[in-house]
Amino acid sequence: MIKRVLSGVALGLSMLALAGPAQAQSYPNKPITIIVPFAAGGPTDIVARVIAAQFSSSLGQQAVVENVVGAAGTIGMVRAARAAPDGYTLLLAGMSTMSFSPTVYPNIQAHSINSFEPVGIVASAPIVLTVAKQVPANNVKEFADHLRGMGDKVNNGHAGVGSSSHLACALVNQRLGGKASVVPYKGTSQIMHDMLAGQIHFLCDQTTSVMTQVQAGGVKALAVLADSRSKALPAVPTISEAGYPGAEMVLWNAIFAPKGTPPEIVRQLNAAIAKGIDAPAAQKQFSELGAEAPGAGQRSPEALGKTLAGDIEKWGRVIRDAGIQAN
Numbered sequence: 001m002i003k004r005v006l007s008g009v010a011l012g013l014s015m016l017a018l019a020g021p022a023q024a025q026s027y028p029n030k031p032i033t034i035i036v037p038f039a040a041g042g043p044t045d046i047v048a049r050v051i052a053a054q055f056s057s058s059l060g061q062q063a064v065v066e067n068v069v070g071a072a073g074t075i076g077m078v079r080a081a082r083a084a085p086d087g088y089t090l091l092l093a094g095m096s097t098m099s100f101s102p103t104v105y106p107n108i109q110a111h112s113i114n115s116f117e118p119v120g121i122v123a124s125a126p127i128v129l130t131v132a133k134q135v136p137a138n139n140v141k142e143f144a145d146h147l148r149g150m151g152d153k154v155n156n157g158h159a160g161v162g163s164s165s166h167l168a169c170a171l172v173n174q175r176l177g178g179k180a181s182v183v184p185y186k187g188t189s190q191i192m193h194d195m196l197a198g199q200i201h202f203l204c205d206q207t208t209s210v211m212t213q214v215q216a217g218g219v220k221a222l223a224v225l226a227d228s229r230s231k232a233l234p235a236v237p238t239i240s241e242a243g244y245p246g247a248e249m250v251l252w253n254a255i256f257a258p259k260g261t262p263p264e265i266v267r268q269l270n271a272a273i274a275k276g277i278d279a280p281a282a283q284k285q286f287s288e289l290g291a292e293a294p295g296a297g298q299r300s301p302e303a304l305g306k307t308l309a310g311d312i313e314k315w316g317r318v319i320r321d322a323g324i325q326a327n
């Protein structure tokens with residue numbers, strides 16, 4: 001009897017061990033959903049659509065982007081964490097949601113490390129300080145004078161409490177001595193719309209989504225919040241060159257899978273990311289958008305896991321110092 005129970009357990013365990021590779025062998029055999037936790041047309045969404053197009057050709061299945069917005073990306077993050085760990089529902093989120101939420105939203109039903117398998121970084125892009133055309137400032141110094149003179153009559157849009165557009169502009173505001181009013185949105189694409197209409201006066205967003213309007217003269221780019229200038233915006237000084245160091249922020253966007261996704265599937269997805277970001281069409285889009293694909297040492301799931309853990313600690317301190325908290 002005992003022998004029969006033991007052999008049953010052994011059979012169960014060996015079937016469990018086989019389930020991973022067998023599942024991975026047939027993967028993917030249906031479309032993949034990529035949850036983007038911000039509005040369509042923003043920086044997170046733009047990167048997601050570049051890689052989704054590549055996934056469709058490299059994995060042989062369509063990848064569909066679903067925007068699940070709100071609370072600085074944490075609503076979409078929780079949705080993705082609750083999905084079946086089978087590789088068919090993924091999350092494409094940035095440093096903003098994944099690295100900031102453990103500090104800003106400690107009580108949500110997902111944690112960027114405990115609830116996900118890191119898959120791979122897709123692209124990184126610096127944040128640019130942009131102002132509406134109506135703002136009477138053509139450089140950071142003039143903007144600082146304007147901010148101080150106008151107090152809370154200056155409106156800053158951000159994509160939710162604790163998003164990168166929030167934190168980056170909070171740091172800029174602090175460094176420039178302003179007291180701007182903050183207006184929350186569900187993604188920076190909607191802020192750009194209101195900035196073009198002159199209702200929002202400044203925005204801190206990645207090159208990925210502001211490039212088009214900067215080049216078209218719809219908004220003015222005053223500084224790149226990075227240690228070096230962006231190749232896509234070579235005439236725009238860094239915030240340090242402009243005289244206000246200490247507000248640098250370069251964001252990565254990466255793919256995560258729900259915790260428990262078989263390692264073979266994670267490896268397959270990671271290989272598809274590498275193939276996708278090296279494809280000439282993606283390279284062209286990234287360079288036009290001021291985004292960069294990760295270097296060789298930054299491409300593995302392990303490298304993403306390490307970057308995430310380091311960033312949670314680093315940005316946790318900055319967030320606490322800036323006094324940013326979800327209510």
Ligand code: MLT
Pocket residue numbers: 038039042043044045094096097158159163164165166186187188189
């Ligand atoms: C942010 O962190 O502010 C997001 O990147 C905004 C967005 O994707 O719309």
